[in-house]
Every structure is written in structure tokens, then in C-alpha cells.
Amino acid sequence: MGTLTYFPGCSLKDNAKRFEDAAFFVMEQLGSPLLELEKWTCCGTVYSLTSDDLMHQIAPVRNFVRAQQAGSDEIVALCAMCYNTLARTSQRINADEEERTKINAFMNKEPDYEGSVRVRHLLQVLRDNVGWATLTDKAVRSLEGLKVAAYYGCTLVRPDEVGIDDMEHPVVMADALEAVGAEPVTFPFEAECCGTYQIVDEPHLALEQSGRILRSAVRAGAHAIVTACPLCQHNLEQAVGALSEGGVEGIKNIQVVYFTELLAAALGADEGNLTPAVRDLLAACVPAEGGV
Amino acid sequence: MARTKTIPRENLRERVEELSGENVFACYQCGMCSSGCPYAEQMDRLPSQVIRDLQLGDASLLDSNAMWVCASCLACEVRCPKGVDLAKLMEALRQIHLRKAVDRMSLDKLSKDDIRKLPQIALVASLRKKSG
Amino acid sequence: MADEKLTQIYIMGKAYDVPVGVTIMDAMEYAGYRFIRGAGCRSGFCGACGTVYRREGEYRLEFVLACQEMVEEGMHLTQLPFTPAPRSDYTLSELDPSENVLLQHYPEVARCVSCNTCTKACPQEIEVMDYVQAALRGDLERVAELSFDCISCGLCAMRCPADIKHYHVAQMARRLHSVSDSPIPEHLKTRMGELESGAFRVELDELVSMDLDGLKAKYAKRVIEKEEVAT
Numbered sequence: 001m002g003t004l005t006y007f008p009g010c011s012l013k014d015n016a017k018r019f020e021d022a023a024f025f026v027m028e029q030l031g032s033p034l035l036e037l038e039k040w041t042c043c044g045t046v047y048s049l050t051s052d053d054l055m056h057q058i059a060p061v062r063n064f065v066r067a068q069q070a071g072s073d074e075i076v077a078l079c080a081m082c083y084n085t086l087a088r089t090s091q092r093i094n095a096d097e098e099e100r101t102k103i104n105a106f107m108n109k110e111p112d113y114e115g116s117v118r119v120r121h122l123l124q125v126l127r128d129n130v131g132w133a134t135l136t137d138k139a140v141r142s143l144e145g146l147k148v149a150a151y152y153g154c155t156l157v158r159p160d161e162v163g164i165d166d167m168e169h170p171v172v173m174a175d176a177l178e179a180v181g182a183e184p185v186t187f188p189f190e191a192e193c194c195g196t197y198q199i200v201d202e203p204h205l206a207l208e209q210s211g212r213i214l215r216s217a218v219r220a221g222a223h224a225i226v227t228a229c230p231l232c233q234h235n236l237e238q239a240v241g242a243l244s245e246g247g248v249e250g251i252k253n254i255q256v257v258y259f260t261e262l263l264a265a266a267l268g269a270d271e272g273n274l275t276p277a278v279r280d281l282l283a284a285c286v287p288a289e290g291g292v
Numbered sequence: 293m294a295r296t297k298t299i300p301r302e303n304l305r306e307r308v309e310e311l312s313g314e315n316v317f318a319c320y321q322c323g324m325c326s327s328g329c330p331y332a333e334q335m336d337r338l339p340s341q342v343i344r345d346l347q348l349g350d351a352s353l354l355d356s357n358a359m360w361v362c363a364s365c366l367a368c369e370v371r372c373p374k375g376v377d378l379a380k381l382m383e384a385l386r387q388i389h390l391r392k393a394v395d396r397m398s399l400d401k402l403s404k405d406d407i408r409k410l411p412q413i414a415l416v417a418s419l420r421k422k423s424g
Numbered sequence: 425m426a427d428e429k430l431t432q433i434y435i436m437g438k439a440y441d442v443p444v445g446v447t448i449m450d451a452m453e454y455a456g457y458r459f460i461r462g463a464g465c466r467s468g469f470c471g472a473c474g475t476v477y478r479r480e481g482e483y484r485l486e487f488v489l490a491c492q493e494m495v496e497e498g499m500h501l502t503q504l505p506f507t508p509a510p511r512s513d514y515t516l517s518e519l520d521p522s523e524n525v526l527l528q529h530y531p532e533v534a535r536c537v538s539c540n541t542c543t544k545a546c547p548q549e550i551e552v553m554d555y556v557q558a559a560l561r562g563d564l565e566r567v568a569e570l571s572f573d574c575i576s577c578g579l580c581a582m583r584c585p586a587d588i589k590h591y592h593v594a595q596m597a598r599r600l601h602s603v604s605d606s607p608i609p610e611h612l613k614t615r616m617g618e619l620e621s622g623a624f625r626v627e628l629d630e631l632v633s634m635d636l637d638g639l640k641a642k643y644a645k646r647v648i649e650k651e652e653v654a655t
Contacts, residue, residue, distance in 0.1 A: 009413065010412035010413065010416070011411040011412045011413045014411075014412060015410070015411040015412065016411055042412075042416065044416070044420070045413050045416055045417050045420070046364055046417045046420055046421065048383075048420075049312070049364070049377075049379055049380045049382075049383035049384075050311045050312065050380070050383055050384060050387055051310075051311065051312060051313035051380075052310075052311065056420070079413065081413050081417065082413075154364075154365040154366060154367075158365070158366035158367070158369070158370050159366055159369055159370060160370060167370055192330055192365075192367075193330050193331075193363055193365035193367070195363065196363045196364075196365070196414075196417065197363065197413075197414050197417035197418035197420075197421060198361075198363055198418070199410070199414055200397070200402070200406075200410065200414050200415060200418040201397045201401065201402070201418060201422070202360075202361070205331065205334060205361065205363070208334075209330055209331075212330075230411040230413060231411055231413050231414050231417070233411075234409075234410065234411050234414065
């Protein structure tokens with residue numbers, strides 16, 4: 001498939017570095033390495049919902065210009081919030097020539113954005129280009145016996161125009177994890193909001209949301225709840241802490257991990273590069289025939 | 293004396309419709325948005341009540357906490373049988389405050405320790421939604 | 425004076441005839457303005473004389489230093505001698521360079537919308553937006569690298585729709601980076617050693633005990649170029 005133009009977003013270089021590191025390893029193993037977009041800038045999450053707001057479209061469009069400069073007509077995002085913001089803007093600005101012209105005139109120091117950059121999420125690439133069979137093929141470490149709650153959050157599946165799967169019953173992340181031997185559990189809170197940015201100044205709102213999601217995953221018997229977004233990851237981790245203190249049964253043992261971390265473990269990442277959380281989960285797996 | 297900032301209260305429905313591009317009269321009050329909203333319990337008015345207030349032009353809506361509790365999760369938008377984008381209406385209500393520099397969120401309340409632990413997207417997004 | 429070439433400019437909306445071929449600062453003084461703020465080194469290094477102007481018939485604003493930029497016929501200008509941008513309190517030795525301290529002290533950096541207005545406002549041609557983005561990511565070294573030429577004139581902070589204090593963020597980055605990551609330049613080490621061992625004690629004591637007239641006389645007679653010293 002060749003290299004993919006990869007958009008990291010701020011958090012993946014800092015707080016969520018392991019999310020990115022694991023993704024680099026996974027895509028290297030699958031023969032489609034991620035090539036970071038040169039001179040990318042913050043996507044400016046969350047997508048602006050007012051009809052007259054062009055200012056907040058500038059940040060994503062600037063990245064589309066970068067993609068053009070790199071000779072690429074597609075950007076692949078890993079952070080769900082970045083994916084959503086970039087994808088929604090690309091749809092709006094690609095379709096609206098008048099808005100595009102205005103933005104180009106404002107960004108007069110940049111080459112014009114032509115309007116043809118597409119945005120995808122890594123899970124879409126895994127499903128549509130790599131394929132689950134290839135993933136299964138390349139797995140060297142078994143995740144059999146590992147029960148996982150694939151948690152999508154909001155920005156991967158809503159709105160419909162950019163959702164990577166049906167929001168009422170998404171399967172793409174569960175399928176990816178199943179392809180490497182894990183057992184996805186059904187839990188009703190898989191696409192409920194984690195509390196997102198409310199964690200900053202109204203944390204009780206976020207902790208309540210994330211708490212509900214965690215309890216649902218625990219009740220479904222999951223060893224791990226699996227995320228695709230640094231903010232979902234953060235909020236769920238915070239909620240584990242808050243609920244553990246409250247003595248909620250089973251909460252203490254559930255791990256919160258990024259989907260790329262599990263895929264990397266399955267595809268043979270060095271034990272030393274795995275986080276303690278992932279190593280704990282591997283211990284819960286049934287070894288493959290003949291041992292690993 | 294410092295100048296107090298005031299938000300415009302007249303023509304609320306028209307203002308919101310212009311900012312959002314939505315038609316509030318398309319809503320027939322089925323309540324689907326309220327039942328699907330994960331934050332409804334924390335709001336002083338239900339999502340379907342918010343849109344009803346807009347239909348009636350009730351400016352007291354501007355003092356509600358609903359638009360600030362809303363996290364733009366879009367559960368309402370994807371489920372509305374009439375295709376009304378309530379998330380955009382909530383955004384318009386926020387913007388009426390923020391465009392007059394009436395911020396909901398102040399950075400002074402955040403400690404350096406708080407910031408150290410947060411992923412950047414949390415800060416970027418909350419400032420985007422709650423400061424103008 | 426009759427054969428001196430003059431040109432018309434507008435200082436804060438008022439028309440003046442000033443000589444051709446002088447800097448904005450010289451022209452303003454020629455017109456009768458006396459700088460008690462908004463002037464400093466007069467050499468393009470202190471950032472005190474931030475100036476905004478537009479050309480006759482044009483709508484775009486330009487951003488320059490008054491002591492460096494030459495006047496043009498029909499220039500409409502004003503000065504921004506001070507930017508009320510608050511600086512965060514910190515003790516350099518207590519900062520942990522492995523954390524994103526820039527964001528901790530200046531969280532409004534997260535409000536950046538990548539509009540690039542700051543870059544367009546910089547008289548030093550610095551890629552300001554790029555270093556703000558680097559600050560958001562926690563890339564201390566890149567902020568330090570890109571902001572090297574910053575003279576804290578404040579024009580970026582005045583134009584920013586997000587009210588970011590670019591130059592304070594950059595200064596913090598340069599300071600932290602230099603004590604944590606970059607090697608100390610040899611010539612700096614040498615000079616510090618000289619100072620600590622009292623190599624300039626006599627001259628410093630002399631200056632401290634001088635009266636105002638003596639100081640003024642000494643300043644007027646000062647020698648700047650190294651070649652001129654020695655004999």
C-alpha cells in the first residue's frame with residue numbers, strides 16, 4: 001500500500017506518545033509505514049458548529065495545504081478528535097468553493113488549497129486496505145483469552161458523514177482486536193461520550209460519564225477497555241482512579257489501553273516496549289499452541 | 293467602574309437560526325434528543341426543552357446551564373427523526389456569549405499540576421467551546 | 425533647508441513633512457516628537473519602537489521597528505510602545521524541562537487557531553505561529569530555535585485573536601532550553617570566570633562611585649568598536 005501520510009496532533013507527541021509509538025510499529029510490520037506530515041499544525045479540535053465561522057476552519061485547511069505540498073491527497077489520523085475535526089472540515093471546504101476561496105485569500109502566504117484532500121482514520125485503513133486476514137497472518141503473539149471492550153467514544157462514529165462505522169453498532173475496532181485473537185465483549189456504552197473536555201473545568205461531568213462506561217465494561221467481563229483517543233483514554237483512566245477509591249468491585253483490575261498497543265503486542269513488539277498495563281493483559285492470555 | 297459585558301437577548305430564535313443554519317420549527321418535540329443525551333440529568337432544562345424555548349423565543353434560556361453542560365457528543369444530532377441538528381443550536385447559544393467575550397471558562401482556576409496531567413486536546417477543546 | 429528633499433507622512437493621523445531617507449524614528453523627532461517611551465537602543469535590538477503603518481491607498485497594515493524602517497511618501501503610522509502582556513512568575517532552576525512547562529505557565533497557547541496573524545506582525549521575520557505550535561506540543565528546543573531573533577516588541581501579542589503572549593512563551597523556552605540542553609558557549613564561560621575572579625572590579629567600582637555629570641561625560645566619549653580600543 002505504500003507509505004501513509006500521518007497526522008499526529010499535539011497530544012500524540014507528548015501525553016499520548018505510546019499511542020503513536022505503537023502505531024508506527026504496527027504499520028511498519030504491515031508494510032504500510034506512517035510518514036509524518038511535514039510542518040503540521042494543531043487541528044484546532046473541536047469542529048466549529050457555527051455556519052459563519054471560517055476562522056476555525058483555517059487550522060485544518062492549513063494541514064491540507066501541507067498534504068498538497070507533500071504530494072499527498074490523503075491524511076491518516078490516529079487521534080479520534082483530530083480525525084473528526086479534519087474530516088468534517090475537509091468535507092465542508094472541499095465542497096464549498098466560495099469558502100475555500102475566502103480561506104485561500106486569507107492565508108495569502110500559503111499555496112492555495114485545491115480542495116481534494118481526504119481524511120481517514122487508521123482503523124479504516126486497517127479494515128479497508130490492510131484487511132483483517134493480513135492482520136491475523138502477521139500476528140505472532142496470541143491474545144487469545146483476552147476479553148476486550150472496544151470503546152469508540154463520539155468522534156470516531158458521529159456525525160454520520162464522517163463516522164467510520166455505524167454509530168448504533170460499530171464493529172471496526174472490535175474486528176481489529178478479534179483478528180489478533182482477542183475476544184470483544186458486547187457492552188452498551190461503547191459509543192457513549194466519555195465526558196471529553198468537561199474534564200478540564202467540570203470534571204464531575206466527565207467522571208460520571210466515564211464511570212458509567214467503565215462499570216458497563218466491567219460487568220461485561222472485560223479485562224481491558226480499548227480506546228482510540230487520548231482524551232477518552234485520559235478520562236477513563238481518571239475514572240478508574242476515582243471509582244477504585246469508591247470501592248467499586250472489579251474496577252481496580254480493568255486496564256485502559258490504546259488499540260495500537262494491543263495490536264503492537266500481537267504483532268510482536270518487544271516486551272520492553274510494552275507498558276506495564278499491556279504486559280499485565282498478556283499474562284491473562286492463553287498461550288498459542290507450542291508456546292510463544 | 294469596569295464596563296460590564298452584556299449579551300444580546302432580543303430576537304433569540306432568529307439569532308440562533310442564523311448562527312446555526314437550522315430551522316427550530318422543524319422540531320416536533322418527540323423527546324428523542326433528551327432521552328439519548330448522556331448529560332440531560334445535569335442540565336437545568338432538557339435538550340428538547342431548550343429547542344422548545346427557542347421556538348417560543350424565551351430569552352431566559354440564555355441563563356441556563358444546558359449549553360455549557362453539553363459536550364457536543366452529537367448523540368442528539370444523529371438520532372433526531374426530523375434531522376434537526378441540536379448540537380448546532382447549542383453551539384449558537386454558546387457563541388452568543390463567547391462572541392461578546394463573556395467566557396464560561398477561566399484559566400486562572402487551573403493549576404499547573406492540572407495542566408501537566410491533561411492531554412493537550414482537552415485544553416484546546418475546552419477553550420474552544422468555553423472561551424471566545 | 426531649501427534644497428533638502430521632504431516627503432509627507434502621517435503620524436497618528438496628522439500630516440508632517442519630513443526628510444527623505446531617514447528612519448521613522450528620526451522623522452518623528454524631526455517632526456517634533458520627543459521619545460520618553462517607545463525608544464531604546466535605536467539599533468533594532470531592544471524591541472521598544474514597535475510601529476504599525478500602512479501605505480497611502482492600501483488597506484494592509486505593515487509592522488516594523490521605527491529605528492530601522494525608512495519613511496515612505498504617504499505613510500500612515502502609529503507606535504505601540506508597550507504591550508500589557510503578563511509574564512508568568514517562575515524560578516528557572518525549579519522548572520522541569522521534561523514537562524510541558526510552557527503550556528503550564530501559558531495555557532492560553534492552546535487557543536491558537538493557526539491564523540498566522542502573529543507571523544505577519546513580526547518585524548524580525550520570525551515564524552511565530554510555528555513556534556507557538558511547537559510550544560503547544562512541548563517541543564522546547566524548536567521554540568528556542570525558531571524564536572532566536574525575537575526582541576519582545578509585542579506586536580504579535582497585540583494582534584493575536586487568542587490573546588497569546590508569544591514572546592514571553594519564547595523567552596521562557598530559550599532560557600529553559602539553554603540551562604537544560606544546550607552547552608555553555610566557551611567565551612561565556614571565560615567571561616564569567618573573569619568576572620568572578622574580579623578582573624573588572626576596579627572599573628566597576630569607579631563607575632559606581634561616579635557622579636551624574638561624570639557618567640554622562642564618560643558615556644558621550646565611549647568607544648564601541650573593539651579595534652578602536654588598545655592604544
